[in-house]
Amino acid sequence: MSLQQEFTIKIDDTFTGPVCDYSVGFLKFGREGNHETATPMGTGTFVKLGKLYGILTAGHVLKELEPNETVGLVRFPSVQPALQNRRLNLAHTKRVMDWNGKECDAPDLAFVSIPDG
Numbered sequence: 666m667s668l669q670q671e672f673t674i675k676i677d678d679t680f681t682g683p684v685c686d687y688s689v690g691f692l693k694f695g696r697e698g699n700h701e702t703a704t705p706m707g708t709g710t711f712v713k714l715g716k717l718y719g720i721l722t723a724g725h726v727l728k729e730l731e732p733n734e735t736v737g738l739v740r741f742p743s744v745q746p747a748l749q750n751r752r753l754n755l756a757h758t759k760r761v762m763d764w765n766g767k768e769c770d771a772p773d774l775a776f777v778s779i780p781d782g
Contacts (some may be wrong), residue, residue: 685741687711689720692737692750693730703737706730712776719778724764727775730755753779 687710692703707726712719720738730736733756740750755777762775 688741690737690739690741691722691726691730692739694735694737706736709777717778719758719776722775722777724762724766724773724775725768727760727762727777728764728766732756732760 688708689711690708691706693706695702695704706729707722709720709722709726712721733754735752735754738751738753757780759778760775764770764773764775
C-alpha cells in the first residue's frame with residue numbers, strides 16, 4: 666500500500682536566484698548579410714574543482730560548438746546588470762565529453778574549462 670503525501674513548495678527568488686547565479690547560456694554566432702546573429706545552443710552550470718573553473722553542460726550541447734569558434738555566454742536576470750554576456754574563444758579551453766553521440770543516451774555530460782584571466 667502506497668501512502669500519498671501532500672506538500673507545498675515555495676518557489677521564489679530565494680530558490681531561483683542561486684540557480685540563475687550559477688547558470689549560463691551558450692550562443693552560437695552567425696551572420697545574415699551585415700547583421701550578426703546569435704542562436705541559443707543550450708545551458709550549463711558554472712563549476713569549480715580546486716583551481717579549475719569551467720562549465721558543466723550536456724555533451725549534445727558541446728558537440729554543436731566547434732573547438733576553435735567563439736561563442737557567447739549569457740548570464741540570467743538574477744544578477745546585475747540584468748543580462749550579462751561575454752564572448753569565449755573555445756580554442757583557449759579544454760573540453761571533456763562523456764556521450765556516445767546517440768540522442769537520449771546517457772550519460773550526456775560535458776565540461777569546458779574557462780581560461781584564467
